[in-house]
Amino acid sequence: MSSKGRIKVGIVGYGTIGKRVADAVALQDDMELVGVTANSYNHRIIAAQRKGYALYAVGDAAPLQAAGMEIAGTMDDLLAKVDIVIDATPSPLGAQNLVKYRKAGVKAILQGGEDADAAECSFNAQANYADAVGKSYVRVVSCNTTALSRVLGALSSRAKIGHVSATIMRRAMDPGEKGKTVMNAIEPSFSFPSHHGPDVKTVLPDIDIFSVAFKVPTTLMHVHSLEIELKGPLTTEQARDALREAPRIHLLPPKAGLDTTAQIMELGKDLGQPRGDFMEVAAWEKGVQVEGGKLHVIMAVHQESIVVPENIDAVRAMMGDKDAAASMRKTDGTLGIGKRAHKGK
Ligand SMILES: NC(=O)c1ccc[n+]([C@@H]2O[C@H](COP(=O)([O-])OP(=O)(O)OC[C@H]3O[C@@H](n4cnc5c(N)ncnc54)[C@H](OP(=O)(O)O)[C@@H]3O)[C@@H](O)[C@H]2O)c1
Numbered sequence: 053m054s055s056k057g058r059i060k061v062g063i064v065g066y067g068t069i070g071k072r073v074a075d076a077v078a079l080q081d082d083m084e085l086v087g088v089t090a091n092s093y094n095h096r097i098i099a100a101q102r103k104g105y106a107l108y109a110v111g112d113a114a115p116l117q118a119a120g121m122e123i124a125g126t127m128d129d130l131l132a133k134v135d136i137v138i139d140a141t142p143s144p145l146g147a148q149n150l151v152k153y154r155k156a157g158v159k160a161i162l163q164g165g166e167d168a169d170a171a172e173c174s175f176n177a178q179a180n181y182a183d184a185v186g187k188s189y190v191r192v193v194s195c196n197t198t199a200l201s202r203v204l205g206a207l208s209s210r211a212k213i214g215h216v217s218a219t220i221m222r223r224a225m226d227p228g229e230k231g232k233t234v235m236n237a238i239e240p241s242f243s244f245p246s247h248h249g250p251d252v253k254t255v256l257p258d259i260d261i262f263s264v265a266f267k268v269p270t271t272l273m274h275v276h277s278l279e280i281e282l283k284g285p286l287t288t289e290q291a292r293d294a295l296r297e298a299p300r301i302h303l304l305p306p307k308a309g310l311d312t313t314a315q316i317m318e319l320g321k322d323l324g325q326p327r328g329d330f331m332e333v334a335a336w337e338k339g340v341q342v343e344g345g346k347l348h349v350i351m352a353v354h355q356e357s358i359v360v361p362e363n364i365d366a367v368r369a370m371m372g373d374k375d376a377a378a379s380m381r382k383t384d385g386t387l388g389i390g391k392r393a394h395k396g397k
Pocket of ligand 1: 142164194
């Protein structure tokens with residue numbers, strides 16, 4: 053840590069997740085964004101330089117410098133200056149980079165694309181913050197697993213729940229990507245269960261969950277449909293209240309014209325979120341219903357931003373801060389994540 057006591061953070065991998073986490077780190081008064089890696093010359097790196105972020109070249113700096121980028125050093129130089137790295141490279145690079153982090157003596161956060169056994173523990177702030185306290189290598193679970201963990205954690209603290217069946221409609225690619233998938237098709241996953249269910253158990257081991265997944269031709273958000281067996285009394289209103297009162301879940305009011313993922317993303321823009329992001333789980337209030345001893349939940353997940361607050365809390369936990377609630381409050385305050393849900397129609 054620096055003399056001022058701020059945690060020195062470096063970002064390795066400045067893509068969809070890395071650029072958002074970098075901005076979030078820069079907003080924390082207990083953290084210092086030392087710099088971000090530049091892998092190739094592109095619009096993200098141009099924006100990083102304009103924001104004043106120090107750029108550290110992953111490989112040869114010459115092409116970046118030839119394109120007008122100011123390069124502060126190599127990735128090894130960045131590692132020599134930080135307490136902790138947030139690695140947001142495509143899998144399996146994060147796990148492979150651990151050799152470098154160990155050698156440099158820095159802690160590291162990996163993302164959900166990496167295998168769970170690559171790190172000492174998987175992480176979701178609401179589910180298992182305490183497990184990451186003081187750890188050196190932690191994996192923040194994926195966007196879908198983060199959403200499932202927030203919602204199932206909130207519900208299981210209110211009622212005894214049994215088997216969970218999750219159907220996940222996954223966005224085919226992120227809005228800024230190109231050429232990753234077909235445009236007019238739905239692609240089922242033939243993994244039974246899909247990796248999401250087992251992944252939830254890395255942070256909530258007592259949840260009995262089975263998931264199936266489909267890739268659908270949209271870029272905006274994922275949508276989940278959950279059927280949750282109830283082993284104790286829970287009314288529709290109690291289930292809605294449990295989600296309304298939980299952190300990082302936004303219960304969408306039924307008559308506000310928020311019927312599609314496009315409208316939810318528009319709400320993110322109207323709320324003034326950076327890039328129009330939506331870091332909370334967006335659960336449709338009218339999609340939360342108890343029917344025949346089962347609770348149904350329909351929710352949307354903004355894949356590009358939902359893990360951003362989790363990365364910030366993971367930094368604090370790994371650097372020894374034991375107060376999960378205080379960390380989450382601080383993170384949410386700085387990122388503009390509020391309890392905006394209400395009982396309106
Ligand atoms: N996107 C999502 O929806 C999402 C959601 C939750 C979790 N995750 C997870 O987050 C991780 C990152 O995903 P992403 O979507 O942010 O990926 P991404 O948009 O493809 O960004 C990856 C970044 O890593 C850089 N990179 C590539 N090779 C590198 C290397 N050897 N060293 C340093 N940087 C390198 C890329 O550089 P270039 O700019 O040169 O390509 C790019 O900036 C994955 O584990 C993923 O599963 C993704």
